[in-house]
Amino acid sequence: MRAGRKEGPPVAVTIKDVAKRANVAASTVSRVIANSSKISPGTARRVREAITELDYNPNYHARSLVKNTTNTIGIVMPRSAQSTFQNPFFPEVIRGITSEIHDKDIGMYLSTGQTEDEIYNEVVKMVVESRVDGIILLYSQENDRIMPFLLEKNFPFVLIGRPSAQLDQISYVNNDNVKAGGMLTEYLLLLNHKKIGFIGGNENSMVTKDHLEGYSNALAKRAVPFREEYVVYREEIKEGGQEAAIELMSLSSPPTAIIAADDMMAFGVLRMIQDMNKKVPDDVSIVSFNNFMLSELSTPPLTTVDIHIFDLGARAAESLVDLMYSGNKDIQHTIVPHHLVKRESCTVWN
Structure with a gap:
């Protein structure tokens, strides 16, 4: 040298x-x-x-400076985050999202709006003030203002759920909720139930509409009349299930089986049925959606549809990262499978 x-x-x-x-x-x-x-x-x-x-190490911070990015994604929750986090769906779907973004040094920005207007204004700030590089929407409903705004701004976003319109312009990750609603109804029909109550969540949400469509399709297939009085809607979680159970069981001809919007609502139904000195499933069969961990521990253990919540979040994050950073602008529609988990909250009706 x-x-x-x-x-x-x-x-x-x-x-x-x-x-x-x-x-x-x-x-x-x-x-x-x-x-x-x-x-x-x-x-x-x-x-x-x-x-x-080559021992290549991507410099995410430098890349963010060069590309004027934040390495942060926005997570848009339904209104009232406090009650939202009482529902195990949202922590689990966020766990799925973080499983995909953690190793990429991507952070999260959670919306906290208590009303639809507050949520919309928060999303506008996320986009206009460049707080995030992309957005995952955790819900979908009719007459939503957020998705049209994001489309107008050509801003990367992925929906967990089904959009009410413009399917060809929106990337989404979803279950086949029409099929899931039909499967639960068909299962109860096969157990000889003809009087089946349906407790939906938000009446304007697309998942509620899809579950109801599956329910009505299955009834029609078996020539069982659709009865308006058997369909009720509640946005509250456990309390909504209790109120809905009272409304349905006070009918002159109450249902012998009930489909609840999710497991948390079903727990409220179970509690109220027991308070009425009736037994599940001997007097009323109960089924629901989501397969939360607690559904196996309820009394009796709850029959439910496993929609693979973690996978919904993980696939949505994967799709969004692809849209944000890879240069791939192709619209992606991903359907996560579901399956029925039979437990002890249903029986044959004699």
Whole structure:
């Protein structure tokens, strides 16, 4: 070595170096880093091998400065976050979201609005003030103002649920809720129930509408009359289930089975039925949706539809990261499967 020669700093490996080593485009490397499902397993493996060989470390902070990004996503909750977090659906779906974004150093910004106007204004600020790079909406209802605003601004977002319109313009992750509602109804019909009550959540929410459609379709298929008095709506969780049970069981011809909007509402129904000195399932069968952990521990254990809440969140986050950072602008529609979990809250009606 020549006297006085100084070793320079190591040359940083760039994404272009990785792309050259793996013989792919730089955008493909970005997608692999973002864990995009659009990349074939073989290509992803080749890119990851190149990343390891070159000891490439993505500098997320530098990338955010260059691209004027925040490395933060907005999570838009239904109104009244306090009551929302009483429902295990939302912590679980957020757990799924964080499973996808944690290793990417992406943070979350949760909405806290108590009214629809407050939520809308908060979303406007997220976008206009560049607080987030993309948004996940955790609910969908008719006459919603948020999705049209995000479409107008061409802002990346993914919906967990089904949009009421503009399906071809909106990326979403959902269950087949019409099929799920029909499956529960069909199950009760096979148990010889003809008087089946339906307790929906928010009447304007798309998941309630889809469950009701599945319910009515299954009744029609078996030539069982649809009775308006058997359909009630409650937005509250446990208290709503109790009130709905009173309304249904006070009918002159009460239902012999009840479908509840989710497990938490079903717990309220169970409690009220027991307070009426009736037994589940001997006097009334009860089924619901979501398969929360507590549904297995209720008395009796609850028959419910497992909608794989964690997967809904994880797939939504994966789709949003793809939209935000990979350059892929393709609209993505993902359907997460569901299945019936039979427990002890139903019996054959004689």
